[in-house]
Structures are given as C-alpha cells and as structure tokens.
Amino acid sequence: MSSSESCARRSRAYILRHMRLRHVGNATRGHGLFTAIAATALMACLAAPAWTAAQASDTLDIYFIDVEGGQATLYVSPSGQSMLVDAGYRGFGGRDADRIVSVAKQAGLQRIDYLVVTHYHGDHVGGVPELAARMPIRTFVDHGPASERGERVDAIMGPYLQARSSGAHVEVDVGDRIPVDGLDVRVVASNGALLSVPLEGGGLPNPLCADFMPMKDETSEDAYSVGTVTAYGRFRIMNLGDLSWNQEYGLVCPTNRIGTVSVLLATQHGDEETGSPAFVYALRPKAVVASNGPRKSVVGPLVRTVGAAPSPMDLWQLHQSFLGEPLNVAEPFIANLGETDAGHWLKLSARADGSFSVTNGRTGATKTYAAGD
Numbered sequence: 605m606s607s608s609e610s611c612a613r614r615s616r617a618y619i620l621r622h623m624r625l626r627h628v629g630n631a632t633r634g635h636g637l638f639t640a641i642a643a644t645a646l647m648a649c650l651a652a653p654a655w656t657a658a659q660a661s662d663t664l665d666i667y668f669i670d671v672e673g674g675q676a677t678l679y680v681s682p683s684g685q686s687m688l689v690d691a692g693y694r695g696f697g698g699r700d701a702d703r704i705v706s707v708a709k710q711a712g713l714q715r716i717d718y719l720v721v722t723h724y725h726g727d728h729v730g731g732v733p734e735l736a737a738r739m740p741i742r743t744f745v746d747h748g749p750a751s752e753r754g755e756r757v758d759a760i761m762g763p764y765l766q767a768r769s770s771g772a773h774v775e776v777d778v779g780d781r782i783p784v785d786g787l788d789v790r791v792v793a794s795n796g797a798l799l800s801v802p803l804e805g806g807g808l809p810n811p812l813c814a815d816f817m818p819m820k821d822e823t824s825e826d827a828y829s830v831g832t833v834t835a836y837g838r839f840r841i842m843n844l845g846d847l848s849w850n851q852e853y854g855l856v857c858p859t860n861r862i863g864t865v866s867v868l869l870a871t872q873h874g875d876e877e878t879g880s881p882a883f884v885y886a887l888r889p890k891a892v893v894a895s896n897g898p899r900k901s902v903v904g905p906l907v908r909t910v911g912a913a914p915s916p917m918d919l920w921q922l923h924q925s926f927l928g929e930p931l932n933v934a935e936p937f938i939a940n941l942g943e944t945d946a947g948h949w950l951k952l953s954a955r956a957d958g959s960f961s962v963t964n965g966r967t968g969a970t971k972t973y974a975a976g977d
C-alpha cells in the first residue's frame with residue numbers, strides 16, 4: 605500500500621471515529637468541527653511525507669513548558685499525535701515559541717496536531733504566531749470570538765487570526781471531544797459555559813461545598829477559557845486555563861460532575877483567586893502543577909491548601925515564587941529557582957493503569973506515583 609493510500613485509510617477511520625464520538629450539541633458548531641477535522645485529515649494526506657507523527661509509545665507524555673508564568677502544556681499521545689494547550693507570550697526574542705519547538709523536537713514531533721487556545725490573553729495566545737512561523741499547526745481549537753473589545757485585544761487577535769488561517773479551525777462547546785488519537789479529551793468548559801452532565805465517575809454530591817466562600821464573578825476573557833479533562837486509560841488530567849474560583853466551584857458543586865483526576869494543572873497558574881479546598885480536595889489529584897512565574901501568580905495559598913489536603917498530593921511549581929508571602933514547596937518540586945530565565949520544564953509520563961511519574965528538568969530527578977487511590 606502506498607503511503608497516500610494508507611493515509612487515506614487512516615483519515616477515513618479517524619473521521620468515522622470522530623462521528624461516533626461527536627457530542628450532539630450546537631449543530632452549527634458541531635458541523636463546523638466535523639468539516640474542519642475532515643479537511644485537516646485530507647490536508648494531512650496531501651502533505652503526508654513531511655508530516656509524520658512521533659513514534660508510538662506506551663505512555664502519555666506531558667511537558668509543562670516554562671513560559672515565565674503563561675501556559676504552554678504539550679501532550680504527546682501514545683499514538684504520536686500531539687496537543688498543545690496555549691503557547692505562552694509573544695516577544696522576548698521569540699523565547700516562548702523557541703522553548704516549545706525545542707521541547708517538541710525532544711519529543712520527536714515535527715508538527716502540532718491540535719493547538720488549544722484557552723482564551724485570548726497575551727500569556728496564552730501571544731506566542732501562537734511565532735510558534736506557527738516555526739512549526740506546522742494542523743488544527744486550531746478555541747472558544748470562538750473574543751469576549752473583550754478594545755485595542756489591547758485587537759493587537760492580540762489580529763496576528764492570532766492570521767496564524768490560525770494556516771490550519772484548520774474549530775470552535776468547541778462544552779461536551780465536545782477533541783479527537784487526539786489515543787486519548788479521550790473532553791471539553792468541560794468553553795465560552796463561559798460549564799459541563800452540566802457528569803463525566804464517567806462523576807455525579808456524586810460534594811460535601812465540601814458547604815464551606816465554600818464565593819469570590820466576585822470574573823467577567824474578563826479568563827471566564828471564557830476552554831477547559832479540558834484528558835484521559836489515557838485510568839489516568840486523567842484537568843486543565844481549566846484561567847477560569848475563576850467561582851467557576852471551579854460550579855464544576856464540582858453541589859454535585860461533582862468531574863469525579864477524580866490523577867493530576868490537576870492549577871487554574872490561573874496557581875493564583876490565590878483559584879484552587880478552593882472544595883474544588884481541589886473533591887478532585888483528589890495526586891499531583892498539582894502550577895505554571896507560575898517568579899512574579900506571576902500568588903501561589904502561597906495553594907501551597908497551604910495542598911499541604912493540608914485530606915488525601916496525599918504534591919504541588920509542583922514551574923518557578924519559585926517571589927510574589928506575596930514567601931511560601932513555596934521544597935526545592936526538588938520546583939523547576940526554576942531564583943529569578944533566572946533558565947526555562948526548565950516539568951515532564952509527566954502516564955501509563956494507562958493510572959500510574960505516572962514527574963521529572964524535574966532542572967535536577968533530572970523523577971518521582972513516581974502508583975496507580976489506584
């Protein structure tokens with residue numbers, strides 16, 4: 605079989621699988637999703653020789669790339685397909701795009717299959733044009749039009765929309781699946797809406813809700829973030845972008861629609877305006893990862909919340925924090941010490957039985973977490 609024939613067969617299987625899995629929600633957006641996926645699969649066939657995926661493996665590898673307090677989280681499926689959530693900042697000589705490309709190459713990738721842009725703030729979408737200029741991005745996933753207006757947003761959206769036109773584009777709704785081969789990626793928040801139907805394993809009352817104290821509702825782009833729960837077998841990781849304290853509550857109270865997760869990427873980079881005990885303790889993650897910067901996000905309260913958790917959990921920080929109270933986790937759990945710009949990552953490798961390990965790119969040391977509760 606020629607490579608284009610085998611690619612066409614894979615594309616057909618890919619499209620059929622997606623049709624089976626497709627969430628039946630907003631018909632227009634759903635139809636757009638299907639059309640874009642089909643177009644992407646065909647485009648991949650046309651360019652097949654240059655667009656080979658990474659080697660298949662038996663682990664889901666997740667790189668928490670240091671973008672100095674933004675987000676750039678790279679998921680590499682056991683199938684070799686990839687999903688990048690956000691691309692850090694623009695500028696700084698292309699620093700964040702260069703770091704993403706460097707990690708992607710280490711992971712054996714020659715392209716990004718899905719780029720999920722959680723929302724249109726500079727620490728998440730700013731680096732997309734520079735990344736798109738360095739590496740092919742097949743499908744851009746976002747929540748739809750920007751919720752904010754004005755010069756600041758226009759300066760971000762113009763270059764983003766131009767970069768986005770280089771690939772397929774899909775807008776996702778709550779309940780949609782992002783069809784990364786080998787993973788189950790569910791959208792649990794998008795465009796201001798939150799998941800209402802429990803995921804498998806969710807739906808039980810959450811007794812921790814009684815002690816929850818609400819904060820002011822968030823009205824910026826943060827509140828429109830695309831949030832995902834990604835599963836590989838029994839392993840699950842949650843990533844809510846920059847959703848708010850009250851929206852986290854809305855996902856797990858009065859019933860916990862998520863269930864438990866293995867790993868939580870701390871919302872809003874681990875800032876004090878996210879991470880209530882009602883939310884974190886209900887999810888029972890074994891590890892929480894904060895994509896903070898040395899002076900981006902006040903992580904002290906999260907350090908305390910994780911330290912007092914009723915189930916054992918570790919907090920990993922991308923940076924030692926110098927913002928707010930001087931409270932950080934122990935140094936082996938911090939990727940970047942001091943205020944230097946070293947760009948060390950954290951790498952997670954997960955197995956289908958739910959076990960996983962986290963490696964600190966600064967020290968090379970790895971901590972393993974067993975499967976089960």
Ligand SMILES: [Zn+2]
Binds near residue numbers: 674728872
């Ligand atoms: Zn942010």
